[in-house]
Amino acid sequence: MQIIFLMIGISLIVALIFLGAFIWSMQNGQNDDLFTPAMRILTDAEISKSEKK
Amino acid sequence: MKTLHIENMIACYHCGNECLDNHIHTEEKVFCCEGCKTVFEILDKNNLCNYYDLETQAGISPGNAHFEFLDSEQVINQLLDFKNEEIGKVTFFIPSIHCSSCLYLLENLYKLNTDILHSTVDFLKKQVSVTFRISVNEEEKTGITLRQLAELLTSLGYEPLVSLNDVVKNQQMPSSRKLITQIGVAGFCAGNIMLFSFPEYLGLNDPDYQYLFGYLNIALAIPVVFYSASDYFISVRNSLKNKRINIDFPILLGILTAFLRGTYEVLFSHGAGYFDSLSGLVFFLLIGKWFQEKTYSFLSFERDYKSFFPLAVTRIKQASEEFVAVNELKEGDKILIRNGELIPADSLLYKGNAQIDYSFVTGESKSEHKNPGDFLYAGGRHTGEKIEMEVLKSVSQSYLTQLWNNDAFQKNSQSPVKTFSGYVAKYFTIAVLILAVIVALYWYNHDTSRMWNAFTAILIIACPCALSLSYPFALGNSLRKMGKQHFYLKNAETIETLTQCDSIVFDKTGTLTSSNGDLPAPHFNRILSVFEEMFVASLVSNSTHPVSMKIKKLYHDKGNITLENFREITGKGLEATYHHHKIKLGSESFVIPTKNAVKTEGNGSFTHLSIDGVYVGYYALTNHYRKGVAEMLAALAKTHELFLLSGDNDAERNKLSAWFPGENHIFFECKPQQKLDFIKNLQFSGKRVIMIGDGLNDAGALKQADAGIAVTDNTLQFTPSSDAILEADKLRLLPDFLKYSKFSLKVIRFSFLISLIYNFIGLSFAVSGTLSPVVAAILMPVSSATMLLIASVGTNFRYFGNEDQPFQSA
Numbered sequence: 001m002q003i004i005f006l007m008i009g010i011s012l013i014v015a016l017i018f019l020g021a022f023i024w025s026m027q028n029g030q031n032d033d034l035f036t037p038a039m040r041i042l043t044d045a046e047i048s049k050s051e052k053k
Numbered sequence: 054m055k056t057l058h059i060e061n062m063i064a065c066y067h068c069g070n071e072c073l074d075n076h077i078h079t080e081e082k083v084f085c086c087e088g089c090k091t092v093f094e095i096l097d098k099n100n101l102c103n104y105y106d107l108e109t110q111a112g113i114s115p116g117n118a119h120f121e122f123l124d125s126e127q128v129i130n131q132l133l134d135f136k137n138e139e140i141g142k143v144t145f146f147i148p149s150i151h152c153s154s155c156l157y158l159l160e161n162l163y164k165l166n167t168d169i170l171h172s173t174v175d176f177l178k179k180q181v182s183v184t185f186r187i188s189v190n191e192e193e194k195t196g197i198t199l200r201q202l203a204e205l206l207t208s209l210g211y212e213p214l215v216s217l218n219d220v221v222k223n224q225q226m227p228s229s230r231k232l233i234t235q236i237g238v239a240g241f242c243a244g245n246i247m248l249f250s251f252p253e254y255l256g257l258n259d260p261d262y263q264y265l266f267g268y269l270n271i272a273l274a275i276p277v278v279f280y281s282a283s284d285y286f287i288s289v290r291n292s293l294k295n296k297r298i299n300i301d302f303p304i305l306l307g308i309l310t311a312f313l314r315g316t317y318e319v320l321f322s323h324g325a326g327y328f329d330s331l332s333g334l335v336f337f338l339l340i341g342k343w344f345q346e347k348t349y350s351f352l353s354f355e356r357d358y359k360s361f362f363p364l365a366v367t368r369i370k371q372a373s374e375e376f377v378a379v380n381e382l383k384e385g386d387k388i389l390i391r392n393g394e395l396i397p398a399d400s401l402l403y404k405g406n407a408q409i410d411y412s413f414v415t416g417e418s419k420s421e422h423k424n425p426g427d428f429l430y431a432g433g434r435h436t437g438e439k440i441e442m443e444v445l446k447s448v449s450q451s452y453l454t455q456l457w458n459n460d461a462f463q464k465n466s467q468s469p470v471k472t473f474s475g476y477v478a479k480y481f482t483i484a485v486l487i488l489a490v491i492v493a494l495y496w497y498n499h500d501t502s503r504m505w506n507a508f509t510a511i512l513i514i515a516c517p518c519a520l521s522l523s524y525p526f527a528l529g530n531s532l533r534k535m536g537k538q539h540f541y542l543k544n545a546e547t548i549e550t551l552t553q554c555d556s557i558v559f560d561k562t563g564t565l566t567s568s569n570g571d572l573p574a575p576h577f578n579r580i581l582s583v584f585e586e587m588f589v590a591s592l593v594s595n596s597t598h599p600v601s602m603k604i605k606k607l608y609h610d611k612g613n614i615t616l617e618n619f620r621e622i623t624g625k626g627l628e629a630t631y632h633h634h635k636i637k638l639g640s641e642s643f644v645i646p647t648k649n650a651v652k653t654e655g656n657g658s659f660t661h662l663s664i665d666g667v668y669v670g671y672y673a674l675t676n677h678y679r680k681g682v683a684e685m686l687a688a689l690a691k692t693h694e695l696f697l698l699s700g701d702n703d704a705e706r707n708k709l710s711a712w713f714p715g716e717n718h719i720f721f722e723c724k725p726q727q728k729l730d731f732i733k734n735l736q737f738s739g740k741r742v743i744m745i746g747d748g749l750n751d752a753g754a755l756k757q758a759d760a761g762i763a764v765t766d767n768t769l770q771f772t773p774s775s776d777a778i779l780e781a782d783k784l785r786l787l788p789d790f791l792k793y794s795k796f797s798l799k800v801i802r803f804s805f806l807i808s809l810i811y812n813f814i815g816l817s818f819a820v821s822g823t824l825s826p827v828v829a830a831i832l833m834p835v836s837s838a839t840m841l842l843i844a845s846v847g848t849n850f851r852y853f854g855n856e857d858q859p860f861q862s863a
Contacts, residue, residue, distance in 0.1 A: 005265070012245070012269075019241045026234045036176040039153050040160070 066105070067093050068210070092209055099164045104154045120207070122365030122376040123200035123215070132199065132215065134182070140170070141187035143199060145206065145213035150179045159211065166205060168197045181211075229346065236339045239281035242273040243332035249273075253325040254827050260323075267319035270328040277332045278312050281339060300478040300521060303485060307516025308335065314509045325826050327513060330833040334518055337837050345525035345532070345545045362431075362448070366390070366397050369441065379448050386444045396433050398444045399451040402426065405440035409433035432749055472549050473801065477520055485515040492820050510824040514815035514832070519808025519840045523801050526844035531797040534848065539780035540790050547776045550760045551794045553741050557689060558732060558754070560746035561699035561709075564764045567677045567781070573603050573660065577670030585664060587614055592629050592636055595619050601627070604638075604660070604672060626660075637663045644668065681785030686712045688788040694740070698723045698731060700750060729753035745787075749773055800847035804840050811836040 025031060066082040067089035084090040096104055122128055135142040150159070155174070159181045162172045168186040175182075188196030197205075203213050249266040252259075285305045292299040308331060315326020365376045367389040374389065379397045382388070390396060396409070407423040411433045423429060429442060431451040489511040496504040528545035535542060542548065559565055575581075581589070590608035593601035595616065616629040626639010637644050644661040645668055660672045689695060695713050703721040713719050720731065728746075732754050735742050744751065744758035747765060752773035755761030763775040764784055779787070815832050818824040 004262070008265070008269075015241065015245060019238065022237045022241075023234055026230055026237070029230070031233065032230065033175050033177070036156065036174055039156050039176060040174075042153055 065089050089210075095165065095209070096158070101158060101161055101164060104158050120200045120203040120215075121367070123203055124198065125365060125376045125378070127378060128365055128376075129199050133187075136187065139186055139196070140184060141199070142182060142184045143202070144180050144182045145203070145215070146178075146180055147206065147211045147213050148179055149211055150174065150176065150181070155211070158209065162205075165209075166197060168195065169202070181206075229343070232339065232343055232346065235281040235283075236336065236343060239277050239332060239336040239339055242277045242281075243329070243336045246270050246273050246328045246332050250325065250329040250826070250830070254830070263323065263325075267325065270326065271316055271319055274312060274315070274328045274332055277335050278308060282308055282335050284342075298478050298482050300474040300517065300524075302478060303482045304338070304516050304518060304521055306482075307513050307518070310509045310512040314505075314513070327826050327829050329826070330513075330829045333830075334516075334833055334837070338518060338521055341522050341525035341529075345529040362395060362397050366394075382444050382448055384444055384447060388442055388444060390435050390440050390442065394435055396429050396431050396435060396442075398431050398448045399446040400429050400431075400442040400444045402429055402440060402442045404442075405438050407440045408436045410436060472546070473798065473805075474520060474524060477517060477805070481515075481517055485511065488515075488816075488820075506824075507820055510819035511816065514819045514824060514829070515812055517808070518833075519811065519836055520801075520805050522837055523804035523808070523840040523844040526841055527797050527800045527804070527848050530845055530848040531793065535790060535793065538786060538790070539783045540786070541778045543776045547760060548794045548797055550741075550776070551743065551791060552798050554693070554743045554759055556694040556696065556735055556740045557743045557745065558696040558698060558735070558758065560728075560744075560748075560751050560754075561697060563747040564745055564751075564784075565678055565682050565697075567679050567766075573607060573672035575607075575670065575672050577662075579669065581669070588631060588634065588636055588664070589638065589662065591616055591631075592619075592627055592638055595621070595627070595629070607672075635665055679781060679784055683712065685785045685787055689791075690714060692788075692791070693743075694718075696720075696731075696735075698728050698754070700724075725750040725753050729757050732757045745779075745784075746773075797848055800844060803847070804843040807839060807843060808836060811839070 064083075065085035067084055082093070084093065096102055123132075130136070133141050133143050147159075149155070156176060159174050160172055162169045162183065166185075168188075169183060170186065171184040173182045174180070183202060185202060186196035188198055203215070206213055249269050252262055252266060282305070285301045285308065288299065288301040289305050292302065311327045311331040315324075315328050315331070318324030318326045362379055365378050366382065367374050368377045368382070369387040369389055377386075382398055388397075388400070390407075402423055403425050405425070407427070407429065409421050409423055409429060411421065411430070421433075428445075431448070489508050492511060493504050493508040496507050525545065528548050531548055532542055532545055586608055590605060591614045593604045614631060616631050619627070619629040621627050625643040626637065628635070628637045628639075630636070638660060641659070641661050644663045662669045662671065686695060690712075694715070695718060697709060697713050697719045699719075699721050700723055706719065706721070709719055720727075723731070728751060732742050732744060736757075736759070742758045743760045743762060744754045745762045745764060746755055747763060751763075755763060755773055755775045760777065761775040762777045762779050763773055764779050764781050766781045811832065815824070815829075818828055
């Protein structure tokens, strides 16, 4: 049953890494504008289509 | 490519506007003006014609704006977000951003100019951030100046709006960032604490793990209490400073008690603590806060004259022109105003003829003609030739802007409105504290070991978290629902304020009436010939009277025949001859001296016309009330006291007094300061006031009122600072909005009653000193979930607005 200490430790570390990633993404401003990127992706697709032609 | 023909209308390939007779043809495409054609050519040359594939006719016909002031070093430094020797970064607000084509073009600016390195659009905020190689003056070979950049954008139809407010505002981080991070941390900790609490719930009492899990729980709860819930500390400290108890006080008390007791139990008495309930509660509370914080990023509720006035203005100094920042203007400065520019300060016109449009100030769209020697108030927009004027008062001391020096704008409006949560906070908290002390005393005399248990358990369980949850969810939901009906509230608290007001004060021009430039309606006894139309148009083009200007517009400026014997008789009308044809236009007594009374329909001003001595008919300029105004006022009069403050004369007193019953409810010729004082007096006599207005002249009253609602035809337009913005065609729904607000508050009260029942169940455990963590862990989420259910179902359930049952027009 000693293994449970190790497993809890690992699971917490993994979870903390995700928490860290979340905090970083917030500070980085990635979630500030959630609307424009959705529109941007459409225009990008249009460009590549016309460039192929 | 195809040309669009819509009902014989030729639409411009670029902007979709109607092409008039003088449109331009190129490569099978039609453009309404040179500007649109130029934009197309620029885009075509740079292979950016995808612009037209994304949305057809997406373009905006370019205007012409002056950006000379962007050459001023001082202005540049204020505007740039970032600058070093080579690179500058600037964020422009561009109101005309409206579709994915705009996004495409603005993010491909680097293809148009190699000195632009990168540009990013924030669509909802209508902003574009541009990184570019900066050059200080135009002689340098590399880089472009800020002015050139602004002019490039303008030439594409995306005119940046550069105002004093951009300079004054601090570069603030979006407030949602911190809150969402706090939610994330709380959620993370709550989840893990719950996981580590499971063994306890299931009764696995292995001492090794119990310690380990207990310590881990403390470690995880620390960031929840001191980071995620940190706003509660701030809020409680602020309210205690003002010697008040707010709703956050009992919540913080509960949180802290739970945390301290849990820590004590884990460290010294092998208990498990209430960390799971505690962190779950904080998580839910923060989500509620976030839900309530619905912001309309495209609207601004805090605008004052600074966001409306230009950044800089041309000053004439010893025959040379220079640009100075508007707030540096001093008395006696001589300034130059071009076509389309704003008058920044009260001044005296001494050169040129001015045509001033005060629609931003009064909501009135008529323009006024001014001659040299006339006094000009700040805030008007000038159209026509260049004019020169002398500044009489500095910008902040001008007639209009000194409103902002009033107390109403200084204080951070601490609304005197007593909120439901305020009541609860006060009485509920006191009741809980008294109960806790009584119970503690009881156990002190009977079983001392249970005393602390019972005392802390009461504080934990009685925390009015249910109310703190139903509030944001119910109000946040209402906020969204009203937003869908184009009634945008500044924050959720406004809903509660609205429900408590008993008086409504209306502005007339622009609020009850429509300021959309109505053209005069001709009522003739026969149809005018083409020649006669030209005759009239030529006659009015000689006059600058507002009515003449409107009639001129009616005939698309086609007056170009030279008239003889033109006479303008002030207050009467115009007359002229052309090849022995005589024309007369003006008041009834002037045009028809025979006193044959002519029947005119409706209220308003009438301009009569006779040709060759024969009476033809009249042009009617009626005051056009918005649709449904009468029904709206009738509905409101049942529940509220209604007042009208109009800047106009009392020509319509009779019609209006039917709508605003009671004596002294209608006031004409009110000055901005008088409007503000009127509201202050109403409040002084114990009334809670909603002010509904539109122009800058209502700004003071809107701010002073308990709830100020700005009415606007277009949400992109300037609206003075207010608590809510209402789209003009939804004004008729105002009674529904108020009813709905009241309903939302009822939902909150109901959910509070339910939460009291839960609290009694919890308290019955708590007073006996037997509240186990498991019970708390079950009770807390169940009561929270019930609150959410009541709040969201309740506010959504109500049938909103009479959309299917349109009001009959007045």
